[in-house]
Amino acid sequence: MSKTEVLTAAARRNMFLSPEALDMIMSNTDPVGFTNTVLSALSNNPIFVTKEDVISFLQGDKKISESPKTFDPHNKKNLDLKIVDGTDITGNSLCVGNVDDFTRYFQSRYQILKKIIERRSDFGPSKKIKDAYSIYDREIRIVGIVSERRITANGHMMLSIEDDGGDRESNCMVFVSKDSPHFNDIITNDMVLGFKGKFTKPRDGNSKKGLFIPDDIIKPGVPQSHQWKDSDSQSVVAFLSDVHIGSKTFLENNWQRMIRYLKENSEKMQINYIIFPGDVVDGIGIFPGQEEELDVLDIYDQYTKLAEYLKDIPDHIQMVIHPGNHDACRPAEPQPALNKVFIESFDSNVLMSGNPVYIKVEDRTILTYHGRSIDDWVSGVQQLTYNDPLRVMKEMTDARHLAPIYGQKTALAPERKDYLAMDILPDIFVSGHVHGYGYMEYKGIRMINASTWQDQTDYQKQHNFNPIPGIMPLVHLGTGSVTMKNFMKN
Ligand SMILES: [Fe+2]
Structure with missing residues (x-):
């Protein structure tokens, strides 16, 4: 991607980039898309865009996001959502992306997940690698973050792992034979795993450390005690993912059918909450040639149009919207809530949050994450496919991390805390992004991939991608029963 394309994108908006701002933008994985997003978000509409303008956007623009439109749940009868x-990263972003930030970020990930692994009844306290590698005569436990996974010439798996010892002694190689029951475990770079096993003696005098041979490889996972317990709640929560307002293939008729259904049934069924797991609009400059597929070419107009559509949703319903990769937001995750400049026309029953985020709805905890990292899971792990996003969500849950793999399509912002680590176990875990749909129960968690309201686009056709649109998942908060309401049929 050339600098000229970025400068042209800026010039189209009558804006000029300082050399430092241009450098920052060029370090993004999609510089032109990022330029369009940043420049649309700058509320002061500057002619000359500085590095500080870009940084303030990346930080979630504290001044703006500290006061996203909120509602007062106490004003709403019986509604309880927070x-x-x-x-939620909104208003809390502190990173600028330097080396120290990344070191701290991976330490946070390691600490959160190590604690979960050590709390497991089949694991327990672990040793630091530097205190363990000269013990050969007994089984030991270590916890490491995978810095590299590779298959050797003889077909075995070799993992380079490190812990938080902070020096050169704090890493080792883990050898997993092709005959090991763990050889087919789904292990990616940057996952945090527990290992039970023994170190071998070093082979020659030159190296201090032998290999670690694990008998068992333990993921953070979900304890058996995590179960769905029925409650008295009568409310139902609905999910509407990947609405893609502004796209020529937005399914207007099916959307209107869904609205009619809500108008006729939501009060009696007590559908009191709707969560939108990202990509509420189609955005601009998201992929090459996108403008050919857009009905609404201005990002502000796309959000204004969305606000109008949402006014049709019955007033008693509390809504939460967070961004996805098509929204006008920094692409790096965690993403802060949509900037105030885009959401002025929204009613007060719409709450804006960051992505991902945990929401407490009555007595249930919901984790909602758009799902950009599904791209990286699918491209990095042979056993995973786009046709089965629930399998990916299951792997996320076992790893207790939404986006472990660093340096692929999902840009990660190195915040002080790893917001993508699943340190809380939800009752309901929802994602979107892949425009598929599905539901499964996994270890007490209702897992949902929440469809889309966009029909197949030309871009998707070229990439042989078949969406499953027009489905609204409904979850009863008391009993946990899940219904998939299909609005593609009459
Ligand atoms: Fe989408």
Whole structure:
């Protein structure tokens, strides 16, 4: 991607980039898309865009996002919805992306997941690698973050792992034979895993460490005690993912059918909450040639149009919207809530949050994550496919991390805390992004991939991608029963 394309994108908006701002933009994986997103978000509409303007956007623009449109749940009869403290990046972004930030970020990931692994009844306290590698005569436990996974010439798996010892002694190689029952475990780079096993003696005098041979490889996982317990709640929560307002293939008729259904049934069924797991609009400059597929070419107009559509949703329903990769937001995750400049026309029953986020709805905890990292899971792990996003969500849950793999399509912002680590276990875990749909129960968690309201686009056709649109998943908060309401049929 050339600098000229970025400068041209800026010039189309009558804006000029300082050399430092241009450098920052060029370090993004999609510089032109990022330029369009950043420049649309700058509320002061500058002619000359500085590095500080870009940084303030990347930080979630504290001034703006500290006061996203919120509602007062106490004003609404019987409604009880709030963002779980400490799980929303909005207004809390502190990183600028330097080396120290990344070191701290991976330490946070390691600490959160190590604690979960050590709490497991089949694991327990672990040793630091530097205190363990000269013990050969007994089984030991270590916890490491995978810095590299590779298959050797003889077909065995070799993992380079490290812990938080902070020096050159704090890493080792883990050898998993092709005959090991763990050889087919889904292990990616940057996962945190527990290992039970023994170190071998070093082979020659030159190396201090032997290999670690694990008998068992333990993921953080979900304890058996995590179960769905029925409650008295009569409310139902609905999910509408990947609405893609502004796209020529937005399914207007099916959307209107869904609205009619809500108008006729939501009060009696007590559908009191709707969560939108990202990509509420189609955005601009998201992929090459996207403008050919857009009905609404201005990002502000796309959000204004969305606000109008949402006014048709019955007033008693509380809604939460968070961004996805098509929204006008920094692409790096965790993403802060949509900027105030885009959401002025929204009613007060719409709450904006970051992505991902945990939401407490009555007595249930819901984790909602758009799902960009599904791209990386699918391209990095042979056993995973786009046709089965629930399998990917299951792997995320076992790894207790939404986007472990660093350096692929999902840009990660190195925040002080790893917001993508699943330190809280939800009752309901929802994602979108792949425009598929599905539901499964996994270890007490209702897992849902929440469809889309966009029909197949030309871009998707070229990439042989078949969406399953027009489905609204409904979850009863008391009993946990899940219904998939299909609005593609009459
Ligand atoms: Fe989408």
